[in-house]
């Protein structure tokens with residue numbers, strides 16, 4: 001990212017005769033000061049089309065995600081549509097949720113899809129993968145659907161949830177526990193036309209049955225196959241992947257297989273898989289839609305310990321160093337994308353395989369979950385909104401490389417958009433970021449350059465730095481969308497915004513920021529964090545100045561000619 005000194009900006013802004021923004025509804029006072037930062041949007045420099053699926057979701061049978069989160073049951077007093085929480089569906093529609101990954105996560109590799117079919121009362125009760133997880137909150141019951149899954153939420157229920165929400169399904173197949181044959185039969189159940197197979201008949205028989213095939217395109221072949229998904233070596237996994245995907249019936253659907261990719265910076269996993277696949281024949285890359293990548297952000301170390309289990313920070317109680325270090329960890333996403341992409345390109349020279357970041361988000365220690373059954377449940381503050389903003393911007397900037405991303409996880413787990421328990425339901429700050437980024441979906445990403453004074457803070461006993469402003473830009477017809485994150489906990493950044501290659505006709509801002517970065521929404525106070533809209537004054541020609549609030553995510557909607 002370009003860095004420019006304060007003096008240079010001041011000169012630049014003054015010379016450009018930049019206009020200043022108007023006051024926001026919460027009193028962002030009009031400033032007479034010159035800009036100290038710069039944002040330059042290069043409308044002519046296209047990066048690629050932003051896949052809508054970058055704004056995807058992930059729902060696993062884990063703690064309160066499915067039971068209590070998505071599925072409340074048809075007889076519940078909680079408003080539901082065929083057993084599915086109606087408030088959740090309505091909120092998903094508002095953010096145009098493009099895709100949902102299910103049923104895991106680690107759960108996927110111990111899940112038999114057949115258990116979740118047929119009459120609910122006859123479905124088997126199975127031990128959930130997470131039954132003995134050390135992270136269960138104090139007071140969590142020893143029984144219940146969170147530990148012993150009654151399979152009331154199966155494939156038909158999930159597909160109904162997708163249909164109601166307007167999202168596509170991304171099904172993760174069990175590579176560790178089931179064979180390739182069961183995988184083909186799942187594809188058959190889901191996609192074969194009516195009247196052709198027993199699978200199609202069972203699908204239609206219900207409950208929540210469907211005569212029409214679901215036409216599911218996205219299929220994950222195992223999850224974290226380097227770990228919970230089988231402890232394979234990358235070479236072994238490459239062979240398994242080929243075996244599973246060699247001859248899957250299509251039923252007229254353009255199947256898109258997603259291989260189980262690397263954990264964070266495990267470049268050997270990427271190299272091993274790609275080199276082994278290339279050895280067999282580079283043509284095989286044409287059959288791989290996506291290569292997974294998982295990266296969670298947690299407060300590692302900070303002078304305490306390097307044991308990531310013990311060193312996770314708190315979702316609600318964090319100091320300045322923990323705030324910035326969490327963002328820094330999440331911000332590694334950019335270099336991870338670049339580095340995995342470079343390795344992939346050594347073998348798949350035409351880059352037919354794209355990246356699918358099918359798990360990302362912040363991961364804290366237990367204690368802030370809204371109910372003890374919500375294993376890995378956690379609160380979501382303005383810090384998480386900033387992390388979401390900078391991560392989604394990263395994906396936009398790499399629109400040529402990232403085909404899909406799935407925030408982990410949708411509801412009641414890790415970096416959630418929703419928290420729910422029984423009839424209580426709340427949108428988190430991260431939900432609002434997803435809502436603000438909707439105009440980027442399917443738009444053309446264009447290059448944007450950011451320069452701002454760096455943030456300086458103390459990391460344990462040594463000084464540390466973090467970038468001052470970052471973001472992404474996209475164009476859709478006459479609409480330019482510029483999203484910007486200011487990570488500074490306390491200082492605003494006054495930026496000169498220049499659009500090169502188009503004339504700015506007007507601009508509006510939507511801002512998510514709070515005085516306190518610990519601010520969050522709760523069942524008691526559900527609207528503590530919400531975006532606000534602001535007018536932006538733009539001069540007839542040339543750049544304008546906008547003041548980015550501290551610890552904020554901002555969307556500038558700019559009409560260009």
Ligand code: AHR
Nearest residue numbers: 104105106107223224408
């Ligand atoms: O999202 C929680 C877990 O994190 C997933 O089940 C697994 O894939 C990852 O390790």
